[in-house]
Amino acid sequence: SDVLLDVQGLKMYFPITEGIVIQRHVGDVKAVDNISFTVRRGETLGLVGESGCGKSTTGRAILQLYRPTAGHVYFDGVDLTELKGEELRRMRRRMQMIFQDPYASLNPRMTVGDIVGEPLEVHGIAKGKAKLDRVAELLEVVGLNPYFVTRYPHEFSGGQRQRIGIARALAVNPDFIVCDEPISALDVSIQAQVINLLEDLQAQFGLTYLFIAHDLSVVRHISDRVAVMYLGKIVELADRNELYENPLHPYTQALLSAVPIPDPEIEAKRKRIILTGDVPSPVNPPNGCRFHTRCPVVIDICKEVEPEFKDAGGGHYVACHLVH
Numbered sequence: 001s002d003v004l005l006d007v008q009g010l011k012m013y014f015p016i017t018e019g020i021v022i023q024r025h026v027g028d029v030k031a032v033d034n035i036s037f038t039v040r041r042g043e044t045l046g047l048v049g050e051s052g053c054g055k056s057t058t059g060r061a062i063l064q065l066y067r068p069t070a071g072h073v074y075f076d077g078v079d080l081t082e083l084k085g086e087e088l089r090r091m092r093r094r095m096q097m098i099f100q101d102p103y104a105s106l107n108p109r110m111t112v113g114d115i116v117g118e119p120l121e122v123h124g125i126a127k128g129k130a131k132l133d134r135v136a137e138l139l140e141v142v143g144l145n146p147y148f149v150t151r152y153p154h155e156f157s158g159g160q161r162q163r164i165g166i167a168r169a170l171a172v173n174p175d176f177i178v179c180d181e182p183i184s185a186l187d188v189s190i191q192a193q194v195i196n197l198l199e200d201l202q203a204q205f206g207l208t209y210l211f212i213a214h215d216l217s218v219v220r221h222i223s224d225r226v227a228v229m230y231l232g233k234i235v236e237l238a239d240r241n242e243l244y245e246n247p248l249h250p251y252t253q254a255l256l257s258a259v260p261i262p263d264p265e266i267e268a269k270r271k272r273i274i275l276t277g278d279v280p281s282p283v284n285p286p287n288g289c290r291f292h293t294r295c296p297v298v299i300d301i302c303k304e305v306e307p308e309f310k311d312a313g314g315g316h317y318v319a320c321h322l323v324h
């Protein structure tokens with residue numbers, strides 16, 4: 001099958017409790033609320049939305065770092081939500097994560113050799129000299145000096161630290177990597193280098209990416225398809241060019257209207273769609289379409305009936321009552 005990852009009806013709720021002695025369950029943060037999508041082998045699926053929309057939670061729930069409240073995560077045909085212990089560990093080895101903040105995700109007291117080599121030890125692949133040899137090799141793969149194995153994270157720049165994080169993710173030869181805003185914390189001048197590195201590695205090792213970002217401009221270059229999330233739901237998913245040239249969901253249209261266009265003439269004539277109001281709380285999301293409190297083209301039915309997420313043609317999925 002050309003599908004590597006198949007996410008079906010994924011829900012990730014975090015319970016809210018009140019009380020000190022006796023804890024009462026008073027509600028749930030519905031961080032991810034019934035989303036379905038696939039990622040094909042060798043592709044990059046961009047996952048975009050404002051902070052708090054559930055995109056990082058989605059990445060973590062796929063990797064079973066959080067156990068989903070409901071739904072299924074099929075990886076290479078195997079439902080990860082059914083696995084535990086050694087079976088899960090074996091599948092998890094094929095899936096890795098690159099984090100947003102290379103400063104926070106690297107232990108400052110560990111050498112680069114131990115940081116990058118840790119997954120090799122955890123999975124019983126290599127230790128000692130064999131581990132350090134493999135780490136030196138991985139450092140070269142990500143464009144760093146192999147002699148860095150004995151040094152510490154604080155000795156490196158943000159871009160170099162992100163390369164260390166990438167080397168660590170590659171250590172166990174994964175098939176799939178969740179890239180959780182891997183360039184958001186980096187200087188603009190470094191961002192393109194890291195994107196190019198990720199693309200080179202994808203081609204070299206046949207990697208499949210879920211690439212999370214809060215901005216549509218970031219994923220444009222790297223994605224084959226793009227999914228847009230709002231308040232725990234995927235509202236639109238399409239091939240990259242289709243999504244940028246023919247956005248169908250009012251939320252995607254608003255996000256795109258905020259992306260600057262390099263051509264000043266087009267930029268001057270462009271209409272910005274300014275969304276008013278705050279994103280509602282994921283504890284009590286609005287009825288009907290969750291975007292209805294901010295949608296510039298809302299109609300009556302939107303307040304009552306949730307729009308179905310369906311194919312508007314050619315694999316362009318959208319959840320909006322105005323799109324048929």
Ligand code: SF4
Pocket residue numbers: 249250251289290291292293295296297298299302307319320321322
């Ligand atoms: Fe706007 Fe209604 Fe479409 Fe939701 S369903 S995006 S509120 S038009």
Ligand code: MG
Pocket residue numbers: 052055056181
């Ligand atoms: Mg996040």
